[in-house]
Amino acid sequence: MPVVSKHSERLRKFKNKGKDTAALRRQRVEVNIELRKAKKDEQILKRRSISFSLMDESLSLGEEKRNEIIQLSLEEIVEAVNGSNTELQLQATQATRRMLSRQKDPPINQILELGIIPRLVEFLTRADNAPLQFEAAWALTNIASGTSDHTKAVVEGGAIPAFISLLSSQHMHISEQSVWALGNIAGDGPLYRDALINCNVIPPLLALVSPVTPVGFLRNITWTLSNLCRNKNPYPPLDAVKKVLPVLVCLMEHEDKDIISDSCWAVSYLTDGSNDRIQIVVDIGILPRLVELMASPELIIMTPALRAIGNVVTGTDEQTQAAIDAGVLAVLPCLLRHAKPTVQKEAAWTLSNIAAGPCQQIQQLITSGLLPPLVELLDKGDFKAQKEAVWAVANFTTGGTVEQVVELVQSGVLKPLLNLLLAKDSKTILVILDTISNLFLAAEKLRETERLCLLVEELGGLEKIEALQTHDNNMVYRAALSIIEKYFSGEENPDLQPGTGQGGLYDFSVEKQDFNF
Amino acid sequence: MELSDANLQTLTEYLKKTLDPDPAIRRPAEKFLESVEGSQNYPLLLLTLLEKSQENVIKVCASVTFKNYIKRNWRIVEDEPNKICESDRIAIKANIVPLMLSSPEQIQKQLSDAISIIGREDFPQKWPDLLTEMVNRFQSGDFHVINGVLRTAHSLFKRYRHEFKSNELWTEIKLVLDAFALPLTNLFKATIELCSTHANDASALKVLFSSLILIAKLFYSLNFQDLPEFFEDNMETWMTNFHSLLTLDNKLLQTDDEEEAGLLELLKSQICDNAALYAQKYDEEFQPYLPRFVTAIWNLLVTTGQEVKYDLLVSNAIQFLASVCERPHYKHLFEDQNTLTSICEKVIVPNMEFRAADEEAFEDNSEEYIRRDLEGSDIDTRRRAACDLVRGLCKFFEGPVTGIFSGYVNSMLQEYAKNPSVNWKHKDAAIYLVTSLASKAQTQKHGITQANELVNLTEFFVNHIQPDLKSASVNEFPVLKADGIKYIMIFRNQVPKEQLLVSIPLLISHLQAESIVVHTYAAHALERLFTMRGTNNTTLITAAEMAPFVEVLLTNLFKALTLPGSSENEYIMKAIMRSFSLLQESIIPYIPSVITQLTQKLLAVSKNPSKPHFNHYMFESICLSIRITCKANPDAVGSFEEALFMVFTEILQNDVQEFIPYVFQVMSLLLEMHKNEIPSSYMALFPHLLQPVLWERTGNIPPLVRLLQAYLERGANTIASAAADKIPGLLGVFQKLIASKANDHQGFYLLNSIIEHMPPESVDQYRKQIFILLFQRLQNSKTTKFIKSFLVFINLYCIKYGALALQEIFDSIQPKMFGMVLEKIIIPEIQKVSGQVEKKICAVGITKILTECPPMMDTEYTKLWTPLLQALIGLFELPEDDTIPDEEHFIDIEDTPGYQTAFSQLAFAGKKEHDPVGQMVNNPRIHLAQSLHKLSTACPGRVPSMLSTSLNAEALQYLQGYLQAASVTLL
DSSP states (O other): OOOEEOOOOOOOOGGGTTSOGGGGOOOEEOOSOOOSOOOTTSOOSOOOOOTTHHHHHOGGGOOOGGGOOOOOOHHHHHHHHHSSOHHHHHHHHHHHHHHHTOSSOOOHHHHHHTTOHHHHHHHHTOTTOHHHHHHHHHHHHHHHTSOHHHHHHHHHTTHHHHHHHHTTOSSHHHHHHHHHHHHHHHTTOHHHHHHHHHTTOHHHHHHTOOTTSOHHHHHHHHHHHHHHHOOOSSOOOHHHHHHHHHHHHHHTTSSOHHHHHHHHHHHHHHHSSOHHHHHHHHHTTOHHHHHHHHTOSOHHHHHHHHHHHHHHTTSOHHHHHHHHHTTHHHHHHHHHTOSSHHHHHHHHHHHHHHTTSOHHHHHHHHHTTOHHHHHHHHHHSOHHHHHHHHHHHHHHHHHSOHHHHHHHHHTTOHHHHHHGGGOSOHHHHHHHHHHHHHHHHHHHHTTOHHHHHHHHHHTTHHHHHHHHTTOSSHHHHHHHHHHHHHHOSOSOOOOOOOOOOOSSSOOOOOOOOOOOO | OOSOHHHHHHHHHHHHHTTOSOHHHHHHHHHHHHHHTTSTTHHHHHHHHHHHOSSHHHHHHHHHHHHHHHHHHSSOOTTSOOSSOHHHHHHHHHHHHHHHHHSOHHHHHHHHHHHHHHHHHHTTTTOTTHHHHHHHHGGGOOHHHHHHHHHHHHHHHGGGGTSOOOHHHHHHHHHHHHHHHHHHHHHHHHHHHHHHHTTTOHHHHHHHHHHHHHHHHHHHHHTTSSOOHHHHHTHHHHHHHHHHHHTOOOGGGOOSOSSSOOHHHHHHHHHHHHHHHHHHHOHHHHTTTHHHHHHHHHHHHHHOOSOGGGHHHHHHHHHHHHHHHTSGGGGGGTOSHHHHHHIIIIIIHHHHSOOHHHHHHHHHOHHHHHHHHHHOOOTTSHHHHHHHHHHHHHHHHHHHHHHHHHHHHHHHHHHHHHOHHHHHHHHHHHHHHHHHHHEEEEETTTEEEEEOTTSOHHHHIIIIIHHHHHSSOTTSSHHHHHHHHHHHHHTTTTSOHHHHHHHHHHHHHHTTOSSHHHHHHHHHHHHHHHTOBOGGGSBSSOHHHHGGGHHHHHHHHHHHTTSTTOTTOHHHHHHHHHHHHHHGGGGGGGHHHHHHHHHHHHHHHHTSOOOHHHHHHHHHHHHHHHHHHHHHOGGGHHHHHHHHHHHHHHHHHTTOTTTHHHHHHHHHHHHHHOOSSOOHHHHHHHHHHTOHHHHTSGGGHHHHHHHHHHHHHHHHHHHHHHOGGGHHHHHHHHHHHHTOTTTHHHHHHHHHHHHHHSOHHHHGGGHHHHHHHHHHHHHHSOOHHHHHHHHHHHHHHHHHHOHHHHHHHHHHHSTTHHHHHIIIIIHHHGGGOOSHHHHHHHHHHHHHHHHSOTHHHHSGGGGGHHHHHHHHHHHHHSOOOOOOOGGGGGSOOOSOOSSSOOOOSSGGGOOOOOOTTTTTOSOHHHHHHHHHHHHHHHSTTHHHHHHHHHSOHHHHHHHHHHHHHTTOOOO
16 A cells, blocks of 8 residues: 655744644645555555466476366366365365466456355365365465455465464474465455464464475565554554564564565654554664665665655654664754665655754754755655755754854755656645745844845745745745735835714723733 | 627627726726626637627737736636536637637737637646647648637746746646647657758748747746756757757847847847756756857857947856856867857857946936945846956956956056046956955945955045046046946945045035935945944044034035935935934034924925935934034023924824824924923824724834833823823733734833833822733733733733732732732743843842732742742743744734833834843842842741752852842841
8 A cells, every 4th residue: 555754734933933833744644645656666455466477377398197187177276176075175176276376367257256165275274185275275275365355265265264273283384374374465455464464373473483394485484474563543463563573673674675574664654653553663672774775785674764764754853863873963964965866765754853953963964965955856856855954954944053053054945845846746836935944044034134034035936936926825825925025025115094083182091900910 | 698689789788988088987897797697608609709899909809808807707616606517618618729829919819828728727628629720720720720720828837937846746747748839849850841942031030030939938848847858859959959040140030129038038048048958957968069059148148249239148148158168068169268268258248248238227217226336236237247257257267357347447548548428437347346356245234345355446446436526526437437436435344444535525525416326326436434443443534533514514415415316315314324423413503404304304305205215314413413412511402402393293183194203203202301390292192192093003002102201201191180181091002012023012011111200199090990801811811922921911911010019909900819820920021021121120120029928928928939939030040931832923013022121113213222120130030149148038838848858959140149249147
């Protein structure tokens, strides 16, 4: 599911400056509505197993006898599955599995309509017939990898307890297939995720993790664990999280990049929530490793690690400080300059939340040399990243001391910031106008208002602000107007208002009353 | 109202009457329609009429009436009755779309507007089938119908371009995309197909291109908030077609009109906007298409003519290139030397040429020309766009671009030299090119502040600008003169001072040029040069350097005001003001003639004041004349009064509202120049100044308060003796001002002056009332601003009348009042007082309360003594408390309150800062120490014991510091 950061309405008056810095932090919240294509760099929710498809489909490869392909019609499949001949059951289940493993357009709906799911689930319990168990598990895995309705059919067929008990199967390939199937079910959403957790999926799953577990198997387990940590509304139960987290910490130390990636994704889900959830992750001491992974050259590792840290700094000042202490500020410059726009954006979002902190944290941000890459990003970044960078600057000017704001201006922020007044996004424009007001407040304290006025004009900002006085968005237009009136309304402008009044002089008189202040 | 023929007939009659030119017939008909519009079926009757009436005027009239009716009534406002009954609403929504689509264009537009008003309220929830209904019409094949749908859709969707992202908005957009995006795409493709099948049918093409324009606009709206999945998947279709439309030309669509943009231009211009939107917001996805668009847009520019009708297209297209060429990852598209040369030669240079339309504006519409050229309201012009492109290219290619243009500049200058009278436009373009190439940053106040170092500005100035200005005739080649003067103006910070000094006499002589632009620019350039700063914060150009030119400068400036078209030229008037301010006492010999000319001007413009800036500078110039002259010769004030009072009287008598506040300020300035008792001429005016009618105008309040303060400073005794009956009126003004949250600080300015200057016995009988009034405000609607002013006032009172008098008057109003004010107001709020003089007044006043008020030592007030001292030390040492309670954020605070009148609209009529305790107390901390010492000698032991029991340690430490500095000890 696509995830974006939402810019909560910031109607706070800047006169309340410093009163509520927590409100500046912008959480990553799922927006119900998304116009964009689903993001390409999200972790996959459900996966179908198509590993043997090539072999299955090409008869010419001269495969072994026992893998010989038997073509069955759908009618034959139904008959065989529902029949009592074990050999035919296996053939039919295998044929089903094979159709579902086809690279293109697997006929999930057609299989579903056959009504054989309960029967396939039943096959899972046939401890005496491992090949049948395996084929059924695979077929069900691939059905569960489809739409929500497909997953639902598998769950309603009673697959959850069956798969959970197969986790402890003697046969590793059956156990592994079950892990996969459970991953698909968990990935459907919070409802089935919690159904699994309530059926106590976690202990047997964690028991599979050991130093001797083959890498491929461990990848599947990690992925399924990540799906068990995923999704909100509601979040996964806290005690489940607490059980999984120590194992994730170990998995993050593995050398396989897929395992690291999926365990980072899991942590990123766990941090994507309220501060008490973030606290659990902070407490387990994983932040230094996450920061280390943020610097990984592997995109699939860096992306979820960055997300996780990005989520942590939406938390309290102390939690943000923990991320800073773990060294996040040293890694960010590189990510702000990353070639991929989505990375730039995510890094800038992270920075914006650090900039929303108290001035001590803002100072660390300055000392760590974050201003030059921020200004660069504002100037040349992708638009999505520029928007986040604007927020970073806005937060900085709200919470920073006058000296810090001066340093920001000296680092050249003004020119790219003013250029972005041409952005085709009303919210960004408004945030910039608010930021400009903040800069003027700082300038007033330094008695440098006039210099700032000149600077803004010189950089072409004045004419842009003037042009915004005709903007169609009311709040934008009013913000622009108020800056012009306050700081640029010229040296003189006689303002006369007519009024009416008759009679003699004013009468000076007053009635006494009791006072109590 | 029933839907009957009779009612239709009646309605027809009334509608007809609303078109009658005679108001006696028209008004009652309008009234009637308004009175029946609440009835059920009224809107349906209108719809019936606009569909079925036999007369076209009635149809149109009914449609306009209907739209206005919808505009006024459709929205359901909370807590107000629903103005349209539900069944009418349903019927309107069911019928309006087909009706709109089947109506002739004139009526279609009205109904389309009505639909979008309804849509704004009801769409999508309460009008779910609107979209389907519209989309279904795309199949009709009838482009009259289709354009109706598109137009309506455009007015419904265009708000997506400016609203903030929200779940509600995005839900709507998603719904629209699901229903609309695919049909729109199919319609787009079909329409383009039709354009090629009808390529030879002019009237069909016109309709089809109108559709394409609307489709392109809809594309912009639907893609504005974010890149929708559908459009990302179909980018190929849209962009390929947009691209080919950009390159399309068809003779049949070309218009003869030179001014008005044709359909082809409008479409291409919108496509440029669409491409710019994608380039800015969806760069990652759009990258594969961008180079093609750059090439197409550039070719478009190369082939587009100079006519005004192409202006919007050309400036949009150039702005697109300007925004792309600044991006690092598109740098390569421009970096080839041939590409750069070609852009410079074919895109930039042609669009910098001075066109016939510019020439026309220069001569016949100078004011507009100056505004565009000087004040930068040229955002959409070709020249401006070309200029932006130069700057954009210079970001990465400053060297090559400068090189290419240097060649052009030289060849254009050579062309000019061959035959100036024919080729002067070449030189104009050369100057413009140099200017845009050289200027990297600019402000009104300082001109160019950052210049391209590769351009030798001084050399160009000496070789090519000065010769034009030195030519014998100031009227020859006016455009080039204006260019040259503008060059001096904007590069004044780059050109060395000696060159500026050489230019000054040239500028002065160009004040005589007949061309309005030329003499205006000359005045403006002089004014700007006179405001340049040199070392030590003085002016760069000194009065001594100007000495040889004073007479000719003043003569030419005033003469320029007599040139046709410049009688109220604000640039000239501002130059006059600035010259006075620079030249100071060297203007004195010319004052008699100057003041005569200024008063004549004042008299003339007061008949019909229309140029606020001109008027303002005129009054500033008058103030300057007065100040400069009277500084050297105080007695001269009389001659100014003689010259000005006649005009002032006329202004006051004719109630010229624009000028009255200025008159008051000039009078304040004149009155303050008097060293002795107030002249009787002023006293005669005094009662008139208290007239309520004057005080009802907010613009009068600050200058009138200022003027009354001047009266009180100079004439308090005269008022007390000769106009005692006017004192209640004066206090009435105070009462009026104090009642207003916006003006209460002005009331305090007045009250402070009364207390400071009026003989005590003259206000004795009113004192209690004054305090009661203030307490009432404090009780009923106190604001931070009020409290700050109140604190300053009571402390000033304490200084003037003594602390005991303050305590007594408070307690006579209500027992224990003094203690309550100390405890609830003074101690907790004193930290909020701002301003040096204000703080000093409070410090001295509180010191008096602490040390000269016996009840503070021996009544129940004693417990407040130490807290008050602590608050006073806080006032000295702690930072100002500038917090304002939440609910006060929304009150307009125009002026910061304080003791002085902050108002100084006329800079040169400004009031000097006044410190009423200046002579009495120099250092308030030392004064506190000395006063405490005095108190402690009067009652030994008391003071140290009060300090040691409850003053906090930090405060005590500060206090010891004061005592040490004053070399006193407490007994």
